[in-house]
Amino acid sequence: MSQGTSSAAVLVEYGAPLQVWNLPIPDLESGSILVRVEATTVCGTDAHMAAGGFPSISRIPLVMGHEIVGRIVELGEGRTKDAMGQSLQVGDLIAWSYAWCGECFWCNIAKQPTLCPNSKSYGWGGADETPYLLGGFSEFAYILPKCKVVKVPSGLDPAIAASTTCSLRTAIHGFEKIGGVSTIDTVVIQGAGAVGLFALAYALRSGASRVITIGAPKERLELAMRWGAYSVLDIEATTHEERVQAIRDVTDGRGADLVVECAGNSAALTEGFSLVRRGGRYLVLGGQSTGEPAKIMGAQFNIGQLHVAGTVSADISHYYRALNFADQNQEIYPFAALLGNRYPLARASEALKSISSGHELRPIIDPHLKVKL
Numbered sequence: 001m002s003q004g005t006s007s008a009a010v011l012v013e014y015g016a017p018l019q020v021w022n023l024p025i026p027d028l029e030s031g032s033i034l035v036r037v038e039a040t041t042v043c044g045t046d047a048h049m050a051a052g053g054f055p056s057i058s059r060i061p062l063v064m065g066h067e068i069v070g071r072i073v074e075l076g077e078g079r080t081k082d083a084m085g086q087s088l089q090v091g092d093l094i095a096w097s098y099a100w101c102g103e104c105f106w107c108n109i110a111k112q113p114t115l116c117p118n119s120k121s122y123g124w125g126g127a128d129e130t131p132y133l134l135g136g137f138s139e140f141a142y143i144l145p146k147c148k149v150v151k152v153p154s155g156l157d158p159a160i161a162a163s164t165t166c167s168l169r170t171a172i173h174g175f176e177k178i179g180g181v182s183t184i185d186t187v188v189i190q191g192a193g194a195v196g197l198f199a200l201a202y203a204l205r206s207g208a209s210r211v212i213t214i215g216a217p218k219e220r221l222e223l224a225m226r227w228g229a230y231s232v233l234d235i236e237a238t239t240h241e242e243r244v245q246a247i248r249d250v251t252d253g254r255g256a257d258l259v260v261e262c263a264g265n266s267a268a269l270t271e272g273f274s275l276v277r278r279g280g281r282y283l284v285l286g287g288q289s290t291g292e293p294a295k296i297m298g299a300q301f302n303i304g305q306l307h308v309a310g311t312v313s314a315d316i317s318h319y320y321r322a323l324n325f326a327d328q329n330q331e332i333y334p335f336a337a338l339l340g341n342r343y344p345l346a347r348a349s350e351a352l353k354s355i356s357s358g359h360e361l362r363p364i365i366d367p368h369l370k371v372k373l
């Protein structure tokens with residue numbers, strides 16, 4: 001049974017403005033879910049991809065947006081429970097992980113589903129083939145049978161919830177992989193974007209002795225201080241030597257116990273190895289895939305006895321933890337400070353420009369907002 005159409009902002013050509021298309025709402029296959037998108041937040045990755053930054057893994061035309069929460073409109077046959085085992089009902093507000101195949105080495109043997117080569121992500125392609133609606137810049141989204149879902153806590157604003165489904169869940173996955181945070185740790189966060197600020201909040205609530213944020217601009221560093229950073233270092237107003245010295249000054253000359261790279265550039269990655277203490281830990285979340293590579297001496301790993309780890313994306317357990325962390329800590333960290341303006345589909349390209357220019361951290365796409373004439 002055809003269920004009508006969904007307006008969606010579609011990337012048709014890299015570097016060109018998005019177009020609003022009316023896409024078919026497909027019939028539900030067993031185990032799938034149709035949701036009404038309640039909020040989608042825009043990520044730096046969206047803007048990078050729209051500009052043509054990932055041509056080998058994105059496929060146009062595509063419905064943009066991977067930070068999404070939606071309200072259940074219809075449940076496919078057999079889809080009765082969420083990842084907690086709780087029953088799902090029409091009207092529930094949910095978030096969902098990407099669809100991993102469950103039939104490969106990474107899914108089953110390595111237990112690293114975020115490395116599944118057969119995964120289907122949201123916001124990366126398929127607007128010209130069924131089920132069409134695999135992105136958040138759309139009135140409705142189609143949740144594939146292999147996506148695991150969790151309910152959004154009732155006290156959490158949908159846009160804040162959406163913003164946690166990329167940055168915070170990725171940070172939580174990373175902290176898990178690097179072995180968590182202890183009460184004697186001095187933690188340095190490189191980057192004051194959404195990932196860096198969520199990582200700051202998470203490290204603080206995990207009991208870190210001190211968390212120091214390195215980044216820019218000034219307003220975000222002020223936010224980091226309000227959220228409880230021990231100190232901040234403005235990347236635009238300090239030299240590399242000054243930053244290294246500042247970290248050594250507060251750690252008896254040792255360096256940080258844990259450094260978390262959330263900046264996504266080679267200069268930060270290279271610098272991080274000067275900030276971490278011997279025998280310390282370095283978590284790489286931002287990474288970098290273009291431009292000059294970082295230069296690192298092998299001795300920093302063996303003589304320095306470093307533990308280095310990196311993660312991308314997350315599984316449903318991290319989505320669950322991210323949503324609940326945001327819900328339980330929003331009084332301490334008013335996460336709405338990360339959100340930007342609210343854009344209708346017809347102005348989604350402006351949201352991409354805004355995040356590229358650094359004007360907003362997390363613009364919101366509200367697909368049901370109509371353009372005022």
Ligand SMILES: [Zn+2]
Pocket residue numbers: 042043044045046066067166167
């Ligand atoms: Zn994202």
Ligand SMILES: [Zn+2]
Pocket residue numbers: 100101102103104105106107116117118119
């Ligand atoms: Zn797989």
